[in-house]
Amino acid sequence: MIAPDTGRRAAEGERRSEVAEPTVTLSRSGSVGVITIDNPPVNALSQEVRIGLLSALEQAELDPTLVGGVLRCAGRTFVAGADITEMDAPPSEPTLPTVADAFERSRLCWVAAMHGTALGGGLELALACCGRVAEPGTRVGMPEVTLGIIPGAGGTVRLTSLIGAEAAARLVTTGKQIDAVESRQIGLIDVIAEDAHAASLEIAGSGGRAIETSPTPRAPKPEFWDQESIRVREKARGQESPIEALAAIREAATLPRAEALQAERRRFLRLRESEQAKALRHVFFAERKAGASLRNVPKAADLQRVGVVGGGTMGSSIATAVLISGTAVTLVEQDDAATARARNLIETNLKASAKRGVISSVEPVLARLSVCTALSDLEECPLVIEAVFEDMAIKTALFKALDDVLPATAVLATNTSYLDVRELARSVRDPSRVLGLHFFAPAHVMKLLEVVRLPQTSDPALAAGSALARQLRKTAVVTGVCEGFIGNRIMAAYRRNAEEMLLRGAQPETIDAAMRDYGFAAGIFETQDLSGLDIAWAMRKRRRLEGKDPAIATISDALCEVERLGRKTMGGWYDYVDGRQVSSPETARLIAEFRDGAGITPRVYTAAEIVNSILAAMSREAEAILREGIAEGPDDIDVVMIVGFGFPRYRGGPMYIARKAQ
Ligand code: 3HC
Numbered sequence: 001m002i003a004p005d006t007g008r009r010a011a012e013g014e015r016r017s018e019v020a021e022p023t024v025t026l027s028r029s030g031s032v033g034v035i036t037i038d039n040p041p042v043n044a045l046s047q048e049v050r051i052g053l054l055s056a057l058e059q060a061e062l063d064p065t066l067v068g069g070v071l072r073c074a075g076r077t078f079v080a081g082a083d084i085t086e087m088d089a090p091p092s093e094p095t096l097p098t099v100a101d102a103f104e105r106s107r108l109c110w111v112a113a114m115h116g117t118a119l120g121g122g123l124e125l126a127l128a129c130c131g132r133v134a135e136p137g138t139r140v141g142m143p144e145v146t147l148g149i150i151p152g153a154g155g156t157v158r159l160t161s162l163i164g165a166e167a168a169a170r171l172v173t174t175g176k177q178i179d180a181v182e183s184r185q186i187g188l189i190d191v192i193a194e195d196a197h198a199a200s201l202e203i204a205g206s207g208g209r210a211i212e213t214s215p216t217p218r219a220p221k222p223e224f225w226d227q228e229s230i231r232v233r234e235k236a237r238g239q240e241s242p243i244e245a246l247a248a249i250r251e252a253a254t255l256p257r258a259e260a261l262q263a264e265r266r267r268f269l270r271l272r273e274s275e276q277a278k279a280l281r282h283v284f285f286a287e288r289k290a291g292a293s294l295r296n297v298p299k300a301a302d303l304q305r306v307g308v309v310g311g312g313t314m315g316s317s318i319a320t321a322v323l324i325s326g327t328a329v330t331l332v333e334q335d336d337a338a339t340a341r342a343r344n345l346i347e348t349n350l351k352a353s354a355k356r357g358v359i360s361s362v363e364p365v366l367a368r369l370s371v372c373t374a375l376s377d378l379e380e381c382p383l384v385i386e387a388v389f390e391d392m393a394i395k396t397a398l399f400k401a402l403d404d405v406l407p408a409t410a411v412l413a414t415n416t417s418y419l420d421v422r423e424l425a426r427s428v429r430d431p432s433r434v435l436g437l438h439f440f441a442p443a444h445v446m447k448l449l450e451v452v453r454l455p456q457t458s459d460p461a462l463a464a465g466s467a468l469a470r471q472l473r474k475t476a477v478v479t480g481v482c483e484g485f486i487g488n489r490i491m492a493a494y495r496r497n498a499e500e501m502l503l504r505g506a507q508p509e510t511i512d513a514a515m516r517d518y519g520f521a522a523g524i525f526e527t528q529d530l531s532g533l534d535i536a537w538a539m540r541k542r543r544r545l546e547g548k549d550p551a552i553a554t555i556s557d558a559l560c561e562v563e564r565l566g567r568k569t570m571g572g573w574y575d576y577v578d579g580r581q582v583s584s585p586e587t588a589r590l591i592a593e594f595r596d597g598a599g600i601t602p603r604v605y606t607a608a609e610i611v612n613s614i615l616a617a618m619s620r621e622a623e624a625i626l627r628e629g630i631a632e633g634p635d636d637i638d639v640v641m642i643v644g645f646g647f648p649r650y651r652g653g654p655m656y657i658a659r660k661a662q
Contacts, residue, residue: 005036069111080122109130109207115196141175145241147241148281150267173228251264304382305328316345323368386414413436414435418483436452437468448475448487450486486637494618501605503555514611
């Protein structure tokens, strides 16, 4: 006999009992069968779940008193996809296509009651049902391309016939999630209801008659496929799966259904084994494990207000990030003119964020900002981040002053990129309250946060950093103290290696092109031109004075000496003509002069040589960082380089590549 449905969903964080409970159960509510998946944390479709689904479905089919069924999930979310932990092994029976087909062929009308996120295989299951109901906050999507694969359980075919090839291509080639309202607009879901379970019971009880049949979506114009193919290829930068996803949608739109289903499955199985998919699975789990020691400290309460000292570009951008997260900010600047400038910068950042759809309007977010000129106004901030000029004397004086006016419990964070945080910590009475929070520009856009842990940093200080990362939805990685921390130190090794190749015969444009073709968003020389060559020049001069670097001039120095500082001076490594980046004869001449001076006969570098040389330099530096205990593990290094420095995600990161080659 089928047990009655209680309609109850496990609360967030509620644990299953110690006794192994089935991950799939069948209950009934009147004449409706209710299949509940309960496989925390995200109801992934493991083999056990797939077996349970087929068995529950079979049992429901055999009950002649049932007229319909509801497919629902316990816990925080509807099914978030296939179980990614199973993907390194061969597919196991029953496969997801078998389960989806069984739902589609069932004599009962199944309605998917969705909440949380219905993603990948989860959405594919919902698409195999005859109706879909979602709660208002639900998000749906096909993120398979982000894992180097495409939907493999009929998703491209069912989605295309339901919402049309254009909308399906947009979802499947980008992996983008959309909300319930947009899903309803494009016909992906039938109903939005506060209580998806109750609404689904009603629809299923009517045998599906309550679902309006949507009109057959119109076919795209013939030119759509070529245009879309160019767009997808450009964005993919060498990643295979988005291109394959578009091909699958095209087949779904043009081939007979059965053939399209088979073709999709073949593509899925091939991609599942690909090097890119393996690398992307590595990154998926590495990102979730990142910053391990932040999880081992007792969780701090949410920060209600954060202090920021310094309202220049970086300070304002950090303040913007905090404000967007819903947290209040007290920003301190030297005088009224500087606070007004900071407020303007923040408002400009917020307007741009509103344009990008990150916030719906500027005013309520800006209302959380207080600007002032006295450090004592930071009294109510449990965490204060300094983002003043990158100069040890200035920062030390500020920390001393903060130490005098703030309560002993306040955590002091520095956003320094290169200065020694230990020296800074020595300027306060209790160095255990100091840590580094290294944001990346622009801080309200970039997802990476390096949390710099000193030997003395206390657990509460680390917990405050962790709370901030959580609130800002940043990917936080813990780093020890060294020049450049993890990311900038590895990028410095990349830059040194690239300059060495310049000296030996390569040109900036050949090096940049090789790295772009490898999948980087931009080359190192064009990036330097964008941010300006003078900051690194000043740092090199400082290091030479301190005896940290040999006093040997570089090609970069030669460019800076003739005022070629990048885009801002209309010339750096490249020339800029009407905003267009072009090769620079002047730079080529300076490089040639430098080579002559060093007595070097130039040689030709192939793209493969360039890439291999730079990757080797990056991984050598990364290994040193690991040996010195600066990074907590190799995966964290991969996460830093991918999330913060544009290392191609589908390559897995420098450590992943180095370890694979061993
Ligand atoms: N399989 C296995 N484990 C998964 C998983 C999945 N599909 N999705 C999430 N997890 C695990 C995470 O590893 C994490 O484990 P941990 O606690 O041990 O670190 C835990 O679930 C919670 O995940 P998050 O930390 O990411 O939790 P969030 O609340 O931040 O995000 C989420 C939830 C939006 C569901 C996010 O986890 C996510 O995007 N998951 C992946 C979704 C996805 O890519 N689905 C497609 C899978 S491929 C597929 O379906 C193929 C099919 O077409 C055949």
